[in-house]
Amino acid sequence: PEEERRVKVRLTVEVEEVEFHPFTERLRVRGLIREGMDVGRYHTLNVEPGVELFLKRELTGEEREFLKEAGRGGVExxxxxxxxxxxxxxxxxxxxxxxxxxxxxxxxxxxxxxxxxxxxxxxxxxxxxxxxxxxxxxxxxxxxxxxxxxxxxxxxxxxxxxxxxxxxxxxxxxxxxxxxxxxxxxxxxxxxxxxxxLRLMKELELLREFFERIPRGLAAYGKEMVERAIKWGAVETLLVTESHLHEGWVEEMFNLAREGGSEIRVISEEHEEGRMLEKMGGVGAILRYRIEG
Incomplete structure (x- = not known):
């Protein structure tokens, strides 16, 4: 029998499922083929560093920064x-x-x-x-x-x-x-x-400061408390875990935070401190000053 050989093709896939393996840095993307061979069938793309990928999506400012930061990555x-x-x-x-x-x-x-x-x-x-x-x-x-x-x-x-x-x-x-x-x-x-x-080092430093400030009333957590702090202009740094990134209330919170001059950081849940923040509602804030109530 003739030896099978792989042929490179260009496909456009409408994404339905995404699975990321952070420590192997591999991304599995599954969805319907909209352009290319086998239109209408499901296909899974295995994406890893070095693979050329075009993304058709309206991105928020935070998502663009996230991609830029990731693009500066590498072995080091x-x-x-x-x-x-x-x-x-x-x-x-x-x-x-x-x-x-x-x-x-x-x-x-x-x-x-x-x-x-x-x-x-x-x-x-x-x-x-x-x-x-x-x-x-x-x-x-x-x-x-x-x-x-x-x-x-x-x-x-x-x-x-x-x-x-x-x-x-x-x-x-x-x-x-x-x-x-x-x-x-x-x-x-x-x-x-x-x-x-490393992004991790910056995250750990921010989260240590966040947890240390809670007993002093200089940090807020949970959707309602953080929203109130943002409206009062008290938020120095807004922290949101990745799993909430695409929820509507988070985008509204980001817009309010930007207007108030707050720094915005998206936090990974692949480390212990990030999982702790997720258990606290997935959103926290380092405050400029204490707020009452």
Whole structure:
């Protein structure tokens, strides 16, 4: 039989369903074909970085800014965090959308560890393979973190195997390993500077300020309270989670906020702080001054 070959075609699809996988940066778009081959049939487009896509849609100002910011992305818009404690090594990818676990490596226990001591940290080879798999081009920042001396030992062994890591590997002390260790490291000044271009870092900074201001009456949350604050001109920064972005009341709120000179930020729900805001109604505001009632 003749070998099948793929032929590139141009299709216009009326979108009905969209599914985005933030940590693989792949977008699945499903809908009816309106122009091109097989008009009237359903088709799914798999979109990933580098794919040329034309969007026919009336966009709001926030959506345009969102697309511009996303368009400035790239490999450098993520980092790999290697969390080390006395039991296991955990890998996390941090990008514009949040923190995702990428795998774990338990330490050899008891006597087995000491038998391997002279040969070096055997698990370092597995960690290095995982780093290469996530980052085959060898360009994204690496952060090695955790309590105690284990992270220093792992760093030594990684550099023995690949000296090129030295220029992009930072070591950070944290009080714990795992996810909580990564969250702690994201507040470290060195890490803040290294990852300053990430949308996530800007979001976490705003949300920390938002939550800290609530007890002082300098933050509002929930649709009614935030609407009142906007009408009084009290909103410095308006925060809205992504899942509410296309609801009519949100666009009205955006228009009022713009008139009052408020900054508007759309918040991802792929991280813990964003999910907390969603549970509070999906909308919050950092206030210029306290409001009564």
């Amino acid at each position: 818009r993520r980092a790999l965090f290697i969390s080390v404690d006395d039991e296991e090594i955990l890998l996390f990818q941090v990008n514009d959308y949040g923190i995702k676990s990428m795998g774990s490596f338990p330490y050899p226990r008891k006597g087995k560890y000491y038998e391997q001591k002279e040969e070096g940290f055997a698990v370092a080879g597995e960690v290095l393979s995982a780093i290469r798999e996530v980052d085959p081009e060898g360009v994204i920042p690496l952060v090695l973190l955790g309590p105690g001396f284990f992270k220093e030992k792992l760093k030594e062994e990684l550099l023995k195997r690949e000296e090129d890591l030295r220029g992009r590997l930072r070591t950070i002390s944290s009080s714990s390993g795992g996810y909580s260790g990564v969250k702690e490291a994201l507040r470290n000044p060195q890490v803040l500077e290294m990852l300053s271009s």
